[in-house]
Amino acid sequence: MIKEYKNTAVKPEPKGFPWKQVVGLFLSLALTFLALWVALGLSLPVPITLTVIVGLAIIQALIQLFMFMHFTEGTDPSHQMMGIAFGLFVAFAMVAGTLWIMAFML
Amino acid sequence: MIENIKAFLGDFFVTGDPMIYGADVSIALASIAIVVTLTYFKKWRWLWDEWLTTVDHKKIGIMYIIAALLMLFRGGVDAILMRTQLALPNMNFLDADHYNQIFTTHGTIMIIFVAMPFIFGLMNIAVPLQIGARDVAYPYLNALSFWLFFFGAMLFNLSFVIGGSPDAGWTAYAPYAGPELNPSSVGQNYYYIGVQISGIGSLMTGINFLVTIAKMRAPGMTLFKMPMFTWSILITSLIIIFAFPTFTVTLALGLFDHLLGTHFFTIGGGGSPMLWANLFWFWGHPEVYIVLLPVFGIFSEVIATFAHKTLFGYATMVCSMVAISILSFLTWLHHFFTMGNTAPVNAFFSLSTMLIAIPTGVKIFNWLFTLNKGRIEFTTPMLWALAFIPNFTIGGVTGVMLAMAPADYQYHNSMFLIAHFHSTLIAGTVFGVFCGLHYWWPKMFGYLLNEKLGKWSFWVFMISFNVCFMPMYFLGLMGMTRRMYTYPAGLGWGPVNFIITIGAFGMGVGFVIMAWNIVWSAIKGKRDTTGDPWGGRTLEWSIPSPAPEYNFAHIPKVTTRDAFAAMKEDKKRGREQKPKPFEPIHMPNNSGIPFIMSALFFVAGFGFVFKWYWMGIPGLIGVAICMIARSFVYDDHHHIPTDEIERTERATGRLS
Amino acid sequence: MAASSLSDSDKRKNMPLEYTTEEGDLRIVGFWIFMASDLVLFSTLFATYLILQGSIGNGPSAKDLFEIGPVMAETIVLLVSSFTCGLGTLELRRHNTKGLIFWFVVTLILGLIFLGLEINEFYVYSVQEGAPIHLSAFLSGFYILLGTHGAHVTLGIFWVICIVIQLAQRGVTPVTARKAFMAGLYWHFLDVVWIFIYTAVYLTGMVI
Numbered sequence: 001m002i003k004e005y006k007n008t009a010v011k012p013e014p015k016g017f018p019w020k021q022v023v024g025l026f027l028s029l030a031l032t033f034l035a036l037w038v039a040l041g042l043s044l045p046v047p048i049t050l051t052v053i054v055g056l057a058i059i060q061a062l063i064q065l066f067m068f069m070h071f072t073e074g075t076d077p078s079h080q081m082m083g084i085a086f087g088l089f090v091a092f093a094m095v096a097g098t099l100w101i102m103a104f105m106l
Numbered sequence: 107m108i109e110n111i112k113a114f115l116g117d118f119f120v121t122g123d124p125m126i127y128g129a130d131v132s133i134a135l136a137s138i139a140i141v142v143t144l145t146y147f148k149k150w151r152w153l154w155d156e157w158l159t160t161v162d163h164k165k166i167g168i169m170y171i172i173a174a175l176l177m178l179f180r181g182g183v184d185a186i187l188m189r190t191q192l193a194l195p196n197m198n199f200l201d202a203d204h205y206n207q208i209f210t211t212h213g214t215i216m217i218i219f220v221a222m223p224f225i226f227g228l229m230n231i232a233v234p235l236q237i238g239a240r241d242v243a244y245p246y247l248n249a250l251s252f253w254l255f256f257f258g259a260m261l262f263n264l265s266f267v268i269g270g271s272p273d274a275g276w277t278a279y280a281p282y283a284g285p286e287l288n289p290s291s292v293g294q295n296y297y298y299i300g301v302q303i304s305g306i307g308s309l310m311t312g313i314n315f316l317v318t319i320a321k322m323r324a325p326g327m328t329l330f331k332m333p334m335f336t337w338s339i340l341i342t343s344l345i346i347i348f349a350f351p352t353f354t355v356t357l358a359l360g361l362f363d364h365l366l367g368t369h370f371f372t373i374g375g376g377g378s379p380m381l382w383a384n385l386f387w388f389w390g391h392p393e394v395y396i397v398l399l400p401v402f403g404i405f406s407e408v409i410a411t412f413a414h415k416t417l418f419g420y421a422t423m424v425c426s427m428v429a430i431s432i433l434s435f436l437t438w439l440h441h442f443f444t445m446g447n448t449a450p451v452n453a454f455f456s457l458s459t460m461l462i463a464i465p466t467g468v469k470i471f472n473w474l475f476t477l478n479k480g481r482i483e484f485t486t487p488m489l490w491a492l493a494f495i496p497n498f499t500i501g502g503v504t505g506v507m508l509a510m511a512p513a514d515y516q517y518h519n520s521m522f523l524i525a526h527f528h529s530t531l532i533a534g535t536v537f538g539v540f541c542g543l544h545y546w547w548p549k550m551f552g553y554l555l556n557e558k559l560g561k562w563s564f565w566v567f568m569i570s571f572n573v574c575f576m577p578m579y580f581l582g583l584m585g586m587t588r589r590m591y592t593y594p595a596g597l598g599w600g601p602v603n604f605i606i607t608i609g610a611f612g613m614g615v616g617f618v619i620m621a622w623n624i625v626w627s628a629i630k631g632k633r634d635t636t637g638d639p640w641g642g643r644t645l646e647w648s649i650p651s652p653a654p655e656y657n658f659a660h661i662p663k664v665t666t667r668d669a670f671a672a673m674k675e676d677k678k679r680g681r682e683q684k685p686k687p688f689e690p691i692h693m694p695n696n697s698g699i700p701f702i703m704s705a706l707f708f709v710a711g712f713g714f715v716f717k718w719y720w721m722g723i724p725g726l727i728g729v730a731i732c733m734i735a736r737s738f739v740y741d742d743h744h745h746i747p748t749d750e751i752e753r754t755e756r757a758t759g760r761l762s
Numbered sequence: 763m764a765a766s767s768l769s770d771s772d773k774r775k776n777m778p779l780e781y782t783t784e785e786g787d788l789r790i791v792g793f794w795i796f797m798a799s800d801l802v803l804f805s806t807l808f809a810t811y812l813i814l815q816g817s818i819g820n821g822p823s824a825k826d827l828f829e830i831g832p833v834m835a836e837t838i839v840l841l842v843s844s845f846t847c848g849l850g851t852l853e854l855r856r857h858n859t860k861g862l863i864f865w866f867v868v869t870l871i872l873g874l875i876f877l878g879l880e881i882n883e884f885y886v887y888s889v890q891e892g893a894p895i896h897l898s899a900f901l902s903g904f905y906i907l908l909g910t911h912g913a914h915v916t917l918g919i920f921w922v923i924c925i926v927i928q929l930a931q932r933g934v935t936p937v938t939a940r941k942a943f944m945a946g947l948y949w950h951f952l953d954v955v956w957i958f959i960y961t962a963v964y965l966t967g968m969v970i
């Protein structure tokens with residue numbers, strides 16, 4: 001059984017204002033509203049609108065990943081990095097491939 | 107009232123077919139026999155403590171293999187029934203409906219409930235031992251995976267006596283599988299739910315083995331010092347992890363079309379039947395590599411062992427598997443070239459499919475070069491491995507023929523296709539798991555399978571396989587299509603079909619000889635006292651047979667590939683390391699939750715099959731309660747004390 | 763693969779609490795892999811939805827149906843909950859059980875508000891607007907994609923409740939730290955999925 005103890009060897013994070021989290025929140029909100037404005041406020045051609053808002057979503061996802069999710073931590077972070085990278089590749093193949101194959105439905 | 111009950115039972119149980127009544131009786135008799143035997147010998151406690159609650163990867167592996175062999179029997183009987191019906195023109199042995207049900211259950215069972223669990227069984231047994239680990243990363247999850255598979259398989263198999271089997275093929279194509287053309291839903295629901303439950307288990311197995319191999323290797327075993335079977339499981343796990351989620355969704359959407367009246371794959375309401383094919387094969391093509399890569403690993407081990415050489419072209423083997431893992435997600439459309447895609451789409455997928463043949467071909471040459479100038483020993487596992495090379499290559503070459511989109515308009519859905527994928531699935535997967543079964547059997551049970559019987563079963567099965575499937579290519583080119591329950595005389599198909607059926611029965615005989623070998627060897631088999639009956643090269647052969655609960659009394663230190671071969675070499679030169687004192691070994695506790703939770707999944711699944719929400723929803727709540735209960739378990743490990751380790755090691759002759 | 767020659771167990775000694783045991787380390791990696799596979803699960807649902815988006819049969823189209831108000835409310839609540847959950851993880855790193863529990867409870871409340879808003883949205887669409895799931899392929903794809911996300915959130919809520927109870931019982935230990943950390947990851951992941959729902963379902967639906 002694992003011993004439950006307060007591990008004193010591990011240094012706790014210092015106190016202080018959580019800048020990283022607050023900046024992350026404001027960036028997310030700003031990007032969300034920016035996307036809203038691009039989609040509903042401007043009347044750009046549809047393909048351009050879609051490209052821009054998808055781009056904004058990707059940026060926002062990266063913010064979550066790097067500012068909130070401790071993506072680069074671990075005894076060997078390359079494991080989760082390769083996992084996520086492969087997942088992104090397959091997810092892309094799924095969405096892009098399906099849209100291409102079944103473009104007649106769009 | 108009584109009339110109502112009668113009508114209900116008449117729908118509930120499948121009636122009217124003498125073969126089904128026979129099956130009912132034999133299922134009832136077998137169940138009674140099992141219960142009586144267990145009670146008479148007071149074995150219930152033993153069954154629960156040693157097997158149903160175990161989290162030991164070796165025992166879980168054995169259970170997977172037993173279940174897979176039983177399912178192989180069921181799938182094989184289905185195959186024989188189909189071949190009997192097709193032996194002669196205008197046969198009336200099976201009617202059209204029954205034939206449809208049988209090819210559906212045959213295909214589903216063979217892929218999902220034979221090939222996958224057989225492979226999972228072998229990898230459970232061998233992978234932790236090959237990397238010098240004491241268990242997998244998540245032993246509890248491993249047990250859960252097994253029981254989910256088991257109960258999923260049971261649910262699927264129940265269909266043929268209760269409610270009726272699915273009949274839309276193992277691919278369950280819409281719209282035929284959908285609610286519009288399959289309004290009773292019950293058979294199809296069995297398919298969606300049974301396969302779903304076991305699929306969740308497969309996904310968890312993938313994560314478990316990926317992390318096990320990535321993080322739990324013995325010190326010194328870098329990635330490029332891993333045994334090739336372990337490499338193949340690493341890549342397979344990766345494919346499982348990223349292919350199965352799509353299948354989970356696909357099956358769920360298919361089920362929702364029946365339960366909720368959604369319009370994903372329907373004809374009306376804007377649904378798209380083609381979307382089913384698209385999603386199904388996005389999982390389905392990677393799936394064929396999930397059942398092939400592991401056996402490539404097995405053959406690599408067996409060929410190196412019995413050629414008494416290290417594997418030729420280790421790095422290219424690894425690179426080709428990595429390439430396959432990526433390409434396997436880019437070829438799925440070749441299964442529906444003929445659905446009227448645009449030319450660029452067909453061209454792209456035609457090319458990507460041919461591309462994937464290259465890494466596969468590279469591997470074939472590596473095995474041949476490993477054999478070259480080797481001192482070859484013709485044991486039973488080696489025979490399976492040697493037979494694999496030419497027989498599988500035929501399947502591969504015909505695969506490239508099918509990959510040419512314009513030509514596929516001719517081959518598609520013909521017996522040519524059936525012959526092609528049986529050449530890969532039987533000469534690849536089945537030969538491979540039989541090979542692995544004979545190879546690792548002593549490690550599992552401590553005795554060897556009989557070589558003479560083993561060779562008999564090999565020759566009978568292998569020759570019959572060719573008698574069965576070689577002519578089938580020509581039958582396809584002569585115009586016979588797949589899933590055809592009978593055919594008129596005078597087309598010239600009769601004699602060929604008759605030969606094929608002879609081959610099918612021959613394979614049945616081969617399987618029976620193998621089963622007999624298992625029984626015979628259990629009683630009289632040669633004991634494996636050394637732990638290394640074959641002169642193995644990898645770490646699993648460095649420990650006693652059967653492996654003790656904790657696998658390795660000391661975690662080995664690895665310096666090279668073929669770690670155990672190097673250790674034996676060192677020993678010969680007198681450079682053996684002095685044994686260190688034992689330390690207590692940390693082991694996970696058994697748990698009954700995986701069994702209970704999977705049983706509740708079964709109950710819930712059965713409810714949803716019949717749209718009995720009063721049964722399905724409480725079942726799911728039960729599952730949730732099991733998960734919460736597990737979350738509060740903190741006391742989940744124990745230690746094996748040193749004196750117990752010492753006793754065990756002494757008993758196996760490892761301590762003087 | 764690892765560049766450094768330190769063994770994993772050496773490295774663990776200097777890491778945050780949740781990584782200090784081998785078990786914790788293994789489970790966190792495994793959880794990342796699980797999230798990667800869940801990504802593919804959602805990508806399948808997205809592909810399905812996008813293909814069926816135009817197949818509205820006799821039902822309303824995306825443009826007819828969607829209202830931006832409730833959607834923005836859901837989005838903001840979820841974004842803020844991701845933030846409070848991040849603060850929880852920060853308190854975890856400071857070994858402050860009370861602070862961790864506080865922020866997790868705030869996250870739970872926001873999660874429940876989100877679920878309430880979503881259920882209300884479903885109710886409005888399916889009952890008041892007369893656009894239930896079985897009316898058209900577009901609606902099927904919409905409800906199932908969002909429903910799957912909602913089911914994930916529901917599961918997350920039950921999970922976080924279990925963890926809060928265990929934190930109250932045991933304080934921050936290597937085991938509870940691991941659980942809290944993983945639940946945090948999961949919560950952020952669901953936020954990421956929502957961002958894509960917001961973009962590919964709602965905004966896209968109102969543009970096309």
Ligand code: HEM
Nearest residue numbers: 185188209213216217221275276277531588589590610613
């Ligand atoms: C004893 C050896 C076997 C024989 C004689 C056999 C025979 C057959 C036959 C006659 C069919 C149906 C052809 C048709 O009418 O469409 C079939 C289909 C199929 N078989 Fe086998 N088979 C054998 C072993 C296997 C194995 C080991 C696997 C997989 C691991 C397998 C996978 C399949 C699949 C996926 C189908 C397609 C089912 C469908 O059309 O939905 N078979 N087989």
Ligand SMILES: [Cu+2]
Nearest residue numbers: 390391440441
């Ligand atoms: Cu394929």
